[in-house]
Amino acid sequence: xxxxxxxxxxxxxxxxxxxxxxxxxxxxxxxxxxxxxxxxxxxxxxxxxxxxxxxxxxxxxxxxxxxxxxxxxxxxxxxxxxxxxxxxxxxxxxxxxxxxxxxxxxxxxxxxxxxxxxxxxxxxxxxxxxxxxxxxxxxxxxxxxxxxxxxxxxxxxxxxxxxxxxxxxxxxxxxx
Amino acid sequence: xxxxxxxxxxxxxxxxxxxxxxxxxxxxxxxxxxxxxxxxxxxxxxxxxxxxxxxxxxxxxxxxxxxxxxxxxxxxxxxxxxxxxxxxxxxxxxxxxxxxxxxxxxxxxxxxxxxxxxxxxxxxxxxxxxxxxxxxxxxxxxxxxxxxxxxxxxxxxxxxxxxxxxxxxxxxxxxxxxxxxxxxxxxxxxxxxxxxxxxxxxxxxxxxxxxxxxxxxxxxxxxxxxxxxxxxxxxxxxxxxxxxxxxxxxxxxxxxxxxxxxxxxxxx
Numbered sequence: 001x002x003x004x005x006x007x008x009x010x011x012x013x014x015x016x017x018x019x020x021x022x023x024x025x026x027x028x029x030x031x032x033x034x035x036x037x038x039x040x041x042x043x044x045x046x047x048x049x050x051x052x053x054x055x056x057x058x059x060x061x062x063x064x065x066x067x068x069x070x071x072x073x074x075x076x077x078x079x080x081x082x083x084x085x086x087x088x089x090x091x092x093x094x095x096x097x098x099x100x101x102x103x104x105x106x107x108x109x110x111x112x113x114x115x116x117x118x119x120x121x122x123x124x125x126x127x128x129x130x131x132x133x134x135x136x137x138x139x140x141x142x143x144x145x146x147x148x149x150x151x152x153x154x155x156x157x158x159x160x161x162x163x164x165x166x167x168x169x170x171x172x173x174x175x176x
Numbered sequence: 177x178x179x180x181x182x183x184x185x186x187x188x189x190x191x192x193x194x195x196x197x198x199x200x201x202x203x204x205x206x207x208x209x210x211x212x213x214x215x216x217x218x219x220x221x222x223x224x225x226x227x228x229x230x231x232x233x234x235x236x237x238x239x240x241x242x243x244x245x246x247x248x249x250x251x252x253x254x255x256x257x258x259x260x261x262x263x264x265x266x267x268x269x270x271x272x273x274x275x276x277x278x279x280x281x282x283x284x285x286x287x288x289x290x291x292x293x294x295x296x297x298x299x300x301x302x303x304x305x306x307x308x309x310x311x312x313x314x315x316x317x318x319x320x321x322x323x324x325x326x327x328x329x330x331x332x333x334x335x336x337x338x339x340x341x342x343x344x345x346x347x348x349x350x351x352x353x354x355x356x357x358x359x360x361x362x363x364x365x366x367x368x369x370x371x372x373x374x375x376x377x378x379x380x381x382x383x384x385x386x387x388x389x390x391x392x393x394x395x396x397x398x399x400x401x402x403x404x405x406x407x408x409x410x411x412x413x414x415x416x417x418x419x420x421x422x423x424x425x426x427x428x429x430x431x432x433x434x435x436x437x438x439x440x441x442x443x444x
Contacts (some may be wrong), residue, residue: 001374002371002374003371003372003374003375005371006324006367006368006370006371007368007371007372008365009328009331009367010363010364010365010367010368010371013331013335013360013363013367014360014361014364016335017334017335017338017356017357017359018395020335020338020339020342021338021348021353021357023342038302041278046423049442052441055441091434091438094434095431095434098284098427098430099282099284099285099344099431100282100283100284100344100345101268101282101283101427102281102282103283103423103424103427116288116289116424116428117283117286119428120283120284120286120287120427120428120431121284121286121287121288121291121423123284123428123430123431123432123435124284124285124288125391126435127431127434127438130438130439131436131438133409134438142241142312149267166383
């Protein structure tokens with residue numbers, strides 16, 4: 001019986017690989033990539049202002065405490081929660097677009113396994129974890145909770161971020 | 177392995193299977209040599225270093241096994257099993273190569289495949305492969321179990337890599353697709369023959385393994401030789417829209433910016 005199960009696994013595996021291979025090869029380039037023309041970007045000041053507004057509890061507090069409109073404040077919080085989820089999802093889509101960006105200048109020598117590649121992967125996974133955790137928190141508790149860990153205590157993450165920041169500063173100085 | 181018939185000159189089934197196994201093994205040896213020569217000629221060795229390291233290991237290993245077989249046949253069975261077990265582990269290099277190649281053009285997730293391969297290998301090694309070895313009372317059972325579960329682990333990794341590659345819209349070139357398909361054929365046959373070898377009597381199991389194991393290698397090498405005959409361009413590189421590609425430095429900076437902005441926002 002076990003032999004039959006494993007034989008079935010072998011056949012199913014081969015068929016699955018064939019189907020996936022066919023689909024991966026026949027797909028039009030960039031078909032899976034979403035249209036991100038309006039997706040947020042950290043470089044876009046308007047989007048950042050919007051996020052400040054969405055995640056800022058002062059409007060709801062003002063309605064509830066100073067104007068004494070608790071129901072209106074609740075409605076505002078519910079609306080802000082919806083906006084916060086939309087904003088975070090859009091940010092994730094925008095990030096995925098960056099993660100899917102191909103490198104133009106490919107060298108012959110493989111770069112995989114280098115320290116730099118691991119650091120970049122760490123940044124990608126860290127963001128993915130943070131944004132998913134943030135979505136979970138916003139969905140569960142609303143947009144006015146601070147429950148996301150910073151990871152700044154991990155030396156590896158701090159080092160990689162510092163390194164990229166230093167490079168960015170050096171680049172901006174040289175372009176000036 | 178591959179016992180000969182007891183009636184001397186008359187060709188028994190075991191004897192013919194033995195010869196068939198030897199012929200297929202020799203074809204595998206020749207195909208391995210051809211693949212290395214083509215790799216050197218088309219400069220693919222530089223682009224697929226781990227894969228060609230494995231092929232060279234396999235080629236040299238087969239050569240060593242032939243030498244042992246001719247010089248000291250009594251030593252051959254134990255040498256075969258050691259080589260077989262080491263090869264099961266070395267085959268993970270092919271998976272690492274595939275995982276590196278799939279995400280090679282994406283600087284943000286260049287090591288994602290390698291990380292997935294390592295994590296899945298370690299996790300399944302601890303919870304799926306190791307208990308089978310430690311729990312087996314017979315050495316033969318343990319060997320087949322180890323080979324079978326290692327093949328299933330590799331198959332799972334391959335499927336996960338395929339799925340993630342599709343998720344990120346990675347276009348597989350002819351070289352990488354062939355590498356994956358060839359390895360999938362090899363793994364599927366190995367899963368089947370190890371399951372059969374485990375279930376049947378030792379002599380029959382050994383005969384099946386003697387013929388089918390090199391047959392799996394031959395089919396796999398045939399696909400690899402055809403797909404790696406010459407360097408095929410990665411489709412994605414040719415379909416990048418003007419302005420869509422960036423260098424790895426710019427991507428890393430963008431990722432850092434995304435991370436800092438999100439962290440800053442969530443700490444308010």
